[in-house]
Amino acid sequence: MTEQTARAKVDEAQTAARTLAMCSEDERNAGLRSIADALEERTDEILEANEKDVAAGEKLLEAGEYSQALVDRLKLSESKLEDIAEMVRSVAEQTDPLEKTLVSRRLDEDLELYKTAVPIGVVGTVFESRPDALVQIAALSLKSGNAVILKGGSEASHSNRVLYEIIQEATDEFPAGWAQLIEAREDVDALLEMDDAIDLLMPRGSSAFVEYIQDNTSIPVLGHTEGICHVYVDDDADLEMAADIAFDAKVQYPAVCNAVETLLVHESVADEFLPAIAERYEDAGVELRGSEAVREIIDAGPATEDDWASEYGDLVLSITLVDSLDGAIDHIAEYGSKHTESIVTEDDDRAVRFMRSLDSASVFHNASTRFSDGYRFGLGAEVGISTGKIHARGPVGLEGLTTYKYHLEGDGHIVATYAGEDAKPYLHEEFDGDWLDN
Amino acid sequence: MTEQTARAKVDEAQTAARTLAMCSEDERNAGLRSIADALEERTDEILEANEKDVAAGEKLLEAGEYSQALVDRLKLSESKLEDIAEMVRSVAEQTDPLEKTLVSRRLDEDLELYKTAVPIGVVGTVFESRPDALVQIAALSLKSGNAVILKGGSEASHSNRVLYEIIQEATDEFPAGWAQLIEAREDVDALLEMDDAIDLLMPRGSSAFVEYIQDNTSIPVLGHTEGICHVYVDDDADLEMAADIAFDAKVQYPAVCNAVETLLVHESVADEFLPAIAERYEDAGVELRGSEAVREIIDAGPATEDDWASEYGDLVLSITLVDSLDGAIDHIAEYGSKHTESIVTEDDDRAVRFMRSLDSASVFHNASTRFSDGYRFGLGAEVGISTGKIHARGPVGLEGLTTYKYHLEGDGHIVATYAGEDAKPYLHEEFDGDWLDN
Numbered sequence: 107m108t109e110q111t112a113r114a115k116v117d118e119a120q121t122a123a124r125t126l127a128m129c130s131e132d133e134r135n136a137g138l139r140s141i142a143d144a145l146e147e148r149t150d151e152i153l154e155a156n157e158k159d160v161a162a163g164e165k166l167l168e169a170g171e172y173s174q175a176l177v178d179r180l181k182l183s184e185s186k187l188e189d190i191a192e193m194v195r196s197v198a199e200q201t202d203p204l205e206k207t208l209v210s211r212r213l214d215e216d217l218e219l220y221k222t223a224v225p226i227g228v229v230g231t232v233f234e235s236r237p238d239a240l241v242q243i244a245a246l247s248l249k250s251g252n253a254v255i256l257k258g259g260s261e262a263s264h265s266n267r268v269l270y271e272i273i274q275e276a277t278d279e280f281p282a283g284w285a286q287l288i289e290a291r292e293d294v295d296a297l298l299e300m301d302d303a304i305d306l307l308m309p310r311g312s313s314a315f316v317e318y319i320q321d322n323t324s325i326p327v328l329g330h331t332e333g334i335c336h337v338y339v340d341d342d343a344d345l346e347m348a349a350d351i352a353f354d355a356k357v358q359y360p361a362v363c364n365a366v367e368t369l370l371v372h373e374s375v376a377d378e379f380l381p382a383i384a385e386r387y388e389d390a391g392v393e394l395r396g397s398e399a400v401r402e403i404i405d406a407g408p409a410t411e412d413d414w415a416s417e418y419g420d421l422v423l424s425i426t427l428v429d430s431l432d433g434a435i436d437h438i439a440e441y442g443s444k445h446t447e448s449i450v451t452e453d454d455d456r457a458v459r460f461m462r463s464l465d466s467a468s469v470f471h472n473a474s475t476r477f478s479d480g481y482r483f484g485l486g487a488e489v490g491i492s493t494g495k496i497h498a499r500g501p502v503g504l505e506g507l508t509t510y511k512y513h514l515e516g517d518g519h520i521v522a523t524y525a526g527e528d529a530k531p532y533l534h535e536e537f538d539g540d541w542l543d544n
Numbered sequence: 545m546t547e548q549t550a551r552a553k554v555d556e557a558q559t560a561a562r563t564l565a566m567c568s569e570d571e572r573n574a575g576l577r578s579i580a581d582a583l584e585e586r587t588d589e590i591l592e593a594n595e596k597d598v599a600a601g602e603k604l605l606e607a608g609e610y611s612q613a614l615v616d617r618l619k620l621s622e623s624k625l626e627d628i629a630e631m632v633r634s635v636a637e638q639t640d641p642l643e644k645t646l647v648s649r650r651l652d653e654d655l656e657l658y659k660t661a662v663p664i665g666v667v668g669t670v671f672e673s674r675p676d677a678l679v680q681i682a683a684l685s686l687k688s689g690n691a692v693i694l695k696g697g698s699e700a701s702h703s704n705r706v707l708y709e710i711i712q713e714a715t716d717e718f719p720a721g722w723a724q725l726i727e728a729r730e731d732v733d734a735l736l737e738m739d740d741a742i743d744l745l746m747p748r749g750s751s752a753f754v755e756y757i758q759d760n761t762s763i764p765v766l767g768h769t770e771g772i773c774h775v776y777v778d779d780d781a782d783l784e785m786a787a788d789i790a791f792d793a794k795v796q797y798p799a800v801c802n803a804v805e806t807l808l809v810h811e812s813v814a815d816e817f818l819p820a821i822a823e824r825y826e827d828a829g830v831e832l833r834g835s836e837a838v839r840e841i842i843d844a845g846p847a848t849e850d851d852w853a854s855e856y857g858d859l860v861l862s863i864t865l866v867d868s869l870d871g872a873i874d875h876i877a878e879y880g881s882k883h884t885e886s887i888v889t890e891d892d893d894r895a896v897r898f899m900r901s902l903d904s905a906s907v908f909h910n911a912s913t914r915f916s917d918g919y920r921f922g923l924g925a926e927v928g929i930s931t932g933k934i935h936a937r938g939p940v941g942l943e944g945l946t947t948y949k950y951h952l953e954g955d956g957h958i959v960a961t962y963a964g965e966d967a968k969p970y971l972h973e974e975f976d977g978d979w980l981d982n
Contacts, residue, residue: 124877128900211922217911219921226933227903301758305933320739324758326934347956354958439562458980461951462566465665473655473954482962483657483950484649484972495664495743495947496764497935509933512921513899516911518785520792524920534922542896 112293116228116255116303118283123227123253125281131202137248137277138198142191144276145241145269149187152272155264156182156237163261172261179236180262190238193487197245200486203504204251207540212533214524216517220541224511225251227305230297230325234310235259240266243308244273244285246487250507255297255304257288298323306507308490313417328506330493332417332443333363335475338434338460339379340451341372347472348450349383354474355448357390360421363491364446364478367418370434373399373427380404380425387423397426414441431456435463442466444493446478446500467493467500513541550731554666554693554741556721561665561691563719569640575686575715576636580629582714583679583707587625590710593702594620594675601699610699617674618700628676631925635683638924641942642689645978650971652962654955658979662949663689665743668735668763672748673697678704681746682711682723684925688945693735693742695726736761744945746928751855766944768931770855770881771801773913776872776898777817778889779810785910786888787821792912793886795828798859801929802884802916805856808872811837811865818842818863825861835864852879869894873901880904882931884916884938905931905938951979 110118129137145152163180166172209221229252233239240258247254258266270287277284288297297304301324309319313331320327337355339348355366371379376399384404387394395413396406406425413424414437428434438447448470449460461469468478478501480488485503492498498506523530548556567575583590601618604610647659667690671677678696685692696704708725715722726735735742739762747757751769758765775793777786793804809817814837822842825832833851834844844863851862852875866872876885886908887898899907906916916939918926923941930936936944961968 124901124903127903128897213915213920213922217915320762326764326932328934344956350956350958354960358959358963457953459566463562465562465565466949468950468952470952471954473952473957474959476959477651477655477952477954477957478950482651482959482970484651484970494764496766499947500950509937511904512906512916512938514906514908514911514915515895516909516915518782518788519911519915520788521796521912521914521920522792525796532920532922 112288112296113300115283115286115288116297116300119228119253119255119286120303122281122284123225126251126253126284127225127227129251129280131205133279134248134251135198137280138194138245140276141241141245141248141273142194142198144272145187145191145194148272149184152187152265152268153182153184155268156180158264159237159262176235176261180265182237182265186238190241193238193242194245197249197487200249200504203249203508205542208510210537210539210541212535212537213514214519214530214533217519218515218539220513220515220539221510222513222541223508226507226509228253228255228303229507230255230257230304230307232257232294232307232309232311232319233259235261237262237265237269239310240269241273242487246489246504246507247285248277248280250504252507253284253286255286255288257294257297260289260291263289295322298325301325310490326497328490328492328494328498328502330363330445330491332493333365333445333491334368334415334417334441334443335364335366335446335478336368336370336434336438336442336448337366337475338370338428338438338447338449339372339375340431340449340453340456341374342453342456343372343375343450344452345375345379348379349386351448351450351472351474352383353386353390355476356387356392356423357421358474358476361419362476363417364475365419366448366475367416367424368414368437368441369423369425370428370437371400371425372434373429376400376403376427391421393422395422395424399427400425417443431460435460438464438466444495445491446470446475448473448475515541550726550734551738553721553724553726554735554738557666557691557693557724558741560719560722561663564689564691564722565663565665567689567718569643571717572686572689573636575718576632576683578714579679579683579686579711580632580636582710583625583629583632586710587622590625590703590706591620591622593706594618596702597675597700614673614699618703620675620703624676628679631676631680632683635687635925638687638942641687641946643980646948648975648977648979650973650975651952652957652968652971655957656953656977658951658953658977659948660951660979661946664945664947666691666693666741667945668693668695668742668745670695670732670745670747670749670757671697673699675700675703675707677748678707679711680925684927684942684945685723686715686718688942690945691722691724693724693726695732695735698727698729701727733760736763739763748928764935766928766930766932766936766940768801768883768929770931771803771883771929772806772853772855772879772881773802773804773884773916774806774808774872774876774880774886775804775913776808776866776876776885776887777810777813778869778887778891778894779812780891780894781810781813781888782890783813783817786817787824789886789888789910789912790821791824791828793914794825794830794861795859796912796914799857800914801855802913803857804886804913805854805862806852806875806879807861807863808866808875809838809863810872811867814838814841814865829859831860833860833862837865838863855881869898873898876902876904882933883929884908884913886911886913953979
């Protein structure tokens with residue numbers, strides 16, 4: 107790899123994006139399959155590089171600077187690489203997010219407007235230490251016709267470099283530089299200034315990191331900061347169902363953003379509901395923190411104001427009572443992060459009220475918050491989760507990496523014909539037809 | 545009107561947005577009709593306030609600080625108010641952008657996912673001096689269920705205050721404070737900090753102003769900075785058609801963002817094409833600025849590097865020759881603002897290449913750039929034009945003021961069922977059905 111500045115890399119990506127946008131679905135899928143094959147063929151090379159990262163990680167583990175979990179996430183193996191190659195092939199199998207005509211409208215005779223799905227252009231990504239993240243992001247970008255800037259964690263630098271080289275070489279039929287690897291932390295700050303060249307930033311990482319990105323760039327940012335999700339157990343809930351949902355939402359995988367952080371219980375069912383669920387939580391090692399009223403019923407630590415606004419990401423749960431559905435809605439509106447909320451109730455009207463009032467990306471009735479996920483939602487590969495409300499919201503699939511473009515096919519039409527005293531009226535008729543077939 | 549701080553107004557709008565999101569289409573349309581009626585009933589009051597603004601504007605005109613055009617735009621009349629009331633009624637007539645189910649997907653038996661269109665929440669708007677802008681923006685916001693912060697130009701402050709009071713009183717059945725008037729310039733800067741409460745900013749005004757907003761907030765911004773549009777006359781163009789399009793694109797209304805600024809002509813047709821079109825432009829008072837090669841053929845001032853990157857917004861046009869289609873594409877990619885470009889050619893393949901290569905919101909074949917407009921595109925009322933690529937692009941209709949939300953209806957479903965060794969597979973079947981009918 108020759109050394110280029112971050113700016114030179116982004117400029118090259120921008121040029122590549124223009125050509126990439128014209129590649130057909132077959133070409134993009136062939137590129138993906140070629141990446142998958144190369145990953146399998148060059149397994150030894152990847153594992154060798156990965157060992158260097160793991161060895162460095164283990165030294166830091168001994169020094170107490172790294173956790174075992176972090177080292178485990180770094181580590182690749184032959185079977186993991188096979189899974190990664192399979193993941194790339196499955197991205198190739200997905201429905202093409204491009205080459206779709208979204209609207210065809212006849213403005214007048216021989217004046218036809220087509221709104222079609224197109225790539226966004228240049229997407230900047232900053233992601234965590236798992237080396238499979240680089241491959242996944244590159245694959246999703248290629249599938250959606252976007253040039254991509256990849257900035258991985260320095261812990262995985264050897265692995266990332268080899269994976270990147272393999273991807274580059276496997277896609278040498280594509281415009282050079284459609285994928286760019288950025289390695290230095292300083293280069294991230296350089297990227298944030300390039301609002302003329304980067305169309306979208308997708309940071310993954312801690313809330314603080316995502317907020318830092320949002321606050322320091324005028325490039326649109328797609329990402330999620332916090333996931334403070336709620337389960338509300340209504341007074342008309344099936345309490346057995348409520349217990350199953352509340353348990354699953356916390357315990358099934360507590361480290362992720364769609365796990366529940368605060369359980370809201372209607373006061374009239376608290377005496378019956380809380381003791382049983384508290385026992386299940388206790389058996390699973392969940393630390394409970396309750397409001398005063400909760401602590402009169404079950405054994406729990408005291409919850410402070412901070413608890414209602416905390417994403418624990420761990421086996422910790424805060425619990426409070428509410429006196430009504432509106433009490434639950436108000437609590438969530440005040441402390442939630444607009445990610446995912448679930449109501450457990452047999453009363454459909456109340457469920458509708460809960461789901462319509464709350465301004466969260468995902469609102470559930472009688473289901474675990476853990477369903478809030480691109481794969482479970484049937485979106486195919488997940489690009490990320492967005493807690494913003496603009497462009498893409500909630501779990502984001504490949505569609506989130508596309509935008510649209512208007513094509514107008516005329517026959518010498520001018521606006522003067524449709525203006526002034528003898529203005530010709532527009533037809534504005536929708537019709538069936540694709541732009542490229544016209 | 546009691547005096548509230550900008551923060552208090554935005555907080556009130558945020559609370560109102562939650563209730564407003566639950567209003568039905570009928571309720572929102574009734575609100576719009578009530579605004580239209582009130583505008584007609586209280587014409588005298590509005591005109592009285594408007595006279596104060598006009599008088600102040602005329603003083604500034606005498607002092608040489610205002611243009612006549614600005615004063616003209618400020619001025620309301622009985623018939624203008626009737627038009628404004630009719631505009632509000634026409635917004636009520638438009639297809640509801642909400643209460644639409646975009647996707648219905650069965651994840652498993654009795655586990656149904658609905659993606660539905662919902663309002664964005666709180667929209668902040670800053671607009672120019674025309675008092676009808678306030679009414680139009682408020683109407684579009686109410687139609688799309690959004691609470692709105694309105695900051696108009698100080699030149700129109702008396703008119704804006706009365707129009708705002710009328711809108712408030714006419715919609716007193718809606719949550720108080722769904723529309724908020726902000727009057728002080730300092731309050732704009734306060735708004736830019738409120739990324740916790742404002743979901744979208746829509747500034748209208750000069751490029752410099754829109755850029756200032758983009759650079760000083762982490763709230764998503766929908767707007768357009770520059771409109772540097774191009775017409776390319778290919779060597780295979782019908783030259784008569786090309787002349788009509790190039791003329792219309794510049795002359796029909798030069799002050800707007802979709803007017804052409806640079807004309808690109810294939811060198812092999814320049815000798816034939818340029819003299820005739822130059823004469824038409826001259827008759828219409830258009831100042832021409834050409835490259836050296838152009839000035840060898842027609843009489844024109846010299847175009848500098850700055851000209852290629854300028855939005856004149858006036859009867860000025862820059863012209864240059866290119867040696868190929870790719871030369872035209874490269875010029876537009878370098879200097880354009882991704883707004884609207886048009887190719888005039890009889891060769892469909894070249895048209896496709898032009899339209900696919902260019903990363904502009906609107907790409908036209910054999911039609912004037914002036915068609916790039918929400919009304920002409922058949923989008924109904926136009927919220928604005930976006931030169932960004934995220935969320936909404938090109939002319940933006942009511943849909944641009946909506947986002948979506950996922951509703952999941954379960955029957956006690958938990959994720960543990962679908963994980964691990966005996967994981968149940970998902971169905972992921974699309975079906976016909978609306979969330980509220982389920």
